[in-house]
């Protein structure tokens with residue numbers, strides 16, 4: 359859990375065509391532009407859609423489902439040939455849809471941005487989400503750690519249920535049709551895609567973040583919004599592993615530690631304390647504890663990890679001194695086995711502390727003992743780099759929250775323009791918090807749109 363952070367916010371507008379952190383964005387080709395201009399002529403006089411949703415991830419699908427009231431016309435654009443590609447990957451295909459427990463426990467799970475999501479989470483909570491699916495025949499189950507999954511452990515079933523709801527409610531889904539421009543006009547908006555142009559009274563941008571770009575989330579939403587004058591914050595990977603400088607544990611890859619404390623240091627100053635599960639990889643650290651805290655990390659920062667668990671350094675040092683004193687003729691590594699560190703880790707720590715295999719407790723120097731204590735309770739890992747967007751499970755940054763109404767998800771700058779899901783500057787912890795935010799913000803936008811369309815919620 360994070361304590362005492364503040365995240366710097368660089369609000370900057372993208373220019374159309376500008377890239378977000380090296381992710382290339384889509385452009386009109388000349389042929390597409392001509393085609394669009396022809397289509398714009400064709401749509402003159404066309405009845406506008408009430409709502410156009412851009413992106414068929416969980417946020418877009420859920421928003422479209424709930425915005426589609428009888429007599430309303432809702433259209434949903436998806437650039438891929440298939441909808442919901444990232445949803446299908448979620449929870450390694452099993453879809454960790456939300457987390458159990460009190461909804462108020464969610465507010466601390468979105469870094470500094472929990473306050474923004476609060477009304478959306480209160481308006482459509484984890485229990486509402488579980489009920490939505492179970493009422494439609496998809497039962498959920500909760501793991502011991504609080505993660506909620508469909509009993510069938512099938513992300514395709516989650517997607518199929520959402521698509522079925524869209525069909526039932528008459529949502530027009532247009533796959534393989536990337537939105538390449540959104541224009542504001544006196545009547546609402548004009549949306550141009552690779553193949554057509556569509557007038558709409560309201561637009562909801564649900565294009566996701568920039569992580570796993572192969573799923574279709576490539577930052578288009580940030581570009582479309584910025585082109586309309588909506589401020590966007592810098593995009594960076596979140597929920598991502600770290601590569602460690604001079605990493606000594608490559609041959610221990612796969613060893614994991616349950617709920618251990620670690621701290622973050624920047625320029626010699628401690629900037630945060632966390633605890634969580636940590637996994638050794640071939641090049642550095644991963645596991646839920648690292649992924650969740652990664653939104654605060656920068657290259658060059660140091661993580662100090664306590665393999666001794668919650669025992670404070672001085673208590674560990676005292677215990678170790680007592681142990682060594684009482685076992686003078688035994689080997690250090692034999693005596694230290696009583697401290698319950700994984701054997702391969704202990705051997706490595708002793709090697710790094712310059713303790714030879716045949717050294718007895720009586721011969722251990724004070725300097726060596728100090729080294730061991732530091733490596734067991736505050737092992738320093740210097741972050742070489744964070745995993746990039748191809749491995750990050752979420753995106754930090756997005757539509758700047760101060761310019762979005764947190765109750766309705768509507769832009770405070772461009773009336774009729776809404777946002778939901780990961781395109782917003784919201785990134786949650788692992789454990790179902792991101793999907794819940796996508797569903798809850800999608801629902802909040804839909805409810806606001808329904809009020810506007812004059813239908814009871």
Ligand SMILES: Cc1cc2nc3c(=O)[nH]c(=O)nc-3n(C[C@H](O)[C@H](O)[C@H](O)COP(=O)(O)OP(=O)(O)OC[C@H]3O[C@@H](n4cnc5c(N)ncnc54)[C@H](O)[C@@H]3O)c2cc1C
Pocket residue numbers: 412413414415416417418435436437438441442443444445447448449450453454455456535536537538564565566567569570573574575576578579750751752778779780781789790791792793794796
């Ligand atoms: C490997 C992986 C596993 C994950 N597992 C979990 C999990 O178990 N639980 C959890 O809570 N979270 C999980 N997440 C995070 C979660 O999947 C996302 O936060 C969530 O999908 C965001 O939903 P969204 O609807 O906002 O965006 P997305 O799901 O990213 O959907 C956006 C959609 O918009 C489309 N699109 C983009 N640009 C355009 C355009 N110009 N025109 C038309 N369409 C466009 C994209 O193709 C995409 O289909 C996981 C993420 C990854 C990468």
